[in-house]
Amino acid sequence: AQSVTQLDSQVPVFEEAPVELRCNYSSSVSVYLFWYVQYPNQGLQLLLKYLSGSTLVKGINGFEAEFNKSQTSFHLRKPSVHISDTAEYFCAVTPGTGGYNKLIFGAGTRLAVHP
Amino acid sequence: EPEVTQTPSHQVTQMGQEVILRCVPISNHLYFYWYRQILGQKVEFLVSFYNNEISEKSEIFDDQFSVERPDGSNFTLKIRSTKLEDSAMYFCARAGGSGVRNSPLHFGNGTRLTVT
Numbered sequence: 001a002q003s004v005t006q007l008d009s010q011v012p013v014f015e016e017a018p019v020e021l022r023c024n025y026s027s028s029v030s031v032y033l034f035w036y037v038q039y040p041n042q043g044l045q046l047l048l049k050y051l052s053g054s055t056l057v058k059g060i061n062g063f064e065a066e067f068n069k070s071q072t073s074f075h076l077r078k079p080s081v082h083i084s085d086t087a088e089y090f091c092a093v094t095p096g097t098g099g100y101n102k103l104i105f106g107a108g109t110r111l112a113v114h115p
Numbered sequence: 116e117p118e119v120t121q122t123p124s125h126q127v128t129q130m131g132q133e134v135i136l137r138c139v140p141i142s143n144h145l146y147f148y149w150y151r152q153i154l155g156q157k158v159e160f161l162v163s164f165y166n167n168e169i170s171e172k173s174e175i176f177d178d179q180f181s182v183e184r185p186d187g188s189n190f191t192l193k194i195r196s197t198k199l200e201d202s203a204m205y206f207c208a209r210a211g212g213s214g215v216r217n218s219p220l221h222f223g224n225g226t227r228l229t230v231t
Contacts, residue, residue: 034219036222041224042224042225043119043121043206043222043223043224043225044158044206044208044220044222045222046219046220046221049219090157090158092158102148102160102163102171102173103150103158103160103220104160105157105158105159106157107156107157108157108158
């Protein structure tokens with residue numbers, strides 16, 4: 001079985017500052033990794049995904065994440081945040097074999113960008 | 116604009132009543148999913164649906180829940196007799212791309228269910 005831990009429930013940050021949202025996962029098999037964002041009163045939007053290949057993946061809105069197999073981590077980063085990045089961010093995994101039927105989500109990290 | 120449309124956006128119902136939540140994918144895909152998010156908690160998998168059959172379901176998806184795709188387009192989640200603890204945001208999702216593996220899920224904006 002897989003599980004996801006997002007170490008920070010809330011991350012306050014000032015506008016134009018860098019940010020890192022942490023995600024660790026546990027799995028006995030290889031996994032695919034995802035970050036989703038949820039803006040207020042909206043659904044879940046895919047930010048980026050790691051399937052294979054380069055461990056540094058770039059997504060929308062200037063976000064990137066790095067897959068670290070030895071540390072079982074997939075931290076999300078942005079070098080300079082905007083007010084509009086204020087949202088809930090979810091890390092998710094799915095097994096990398098056998099097709100996938102479900103995403104396992106972390107508890108989420110609320111990013112609050114202040115002026 | 117989401118690739119999956121969910122209706123209604125908000126549903127208020129009394130305990131013990133039946134509710135039907137609807138999901139309409141824009142394009143014709145075969146893999147569908149329901150997730151729920153109780154306020155302040157993580158997003159949880161409920162059920163996956165492939166080719167008009169349930170392919171996997173979680174422990175949450177008990178006999179009170181059912182899914183179907185009655186007209187080949189709308190994908191519905193029915194809760195037969197709602198309980199207070201069913202209050203949550205319910206998300207429909209479909210698999211993107213040409214296959215299930217490697218393709219991320221595309222979520223709708225959700226239906227907020229409030230059971231009173």
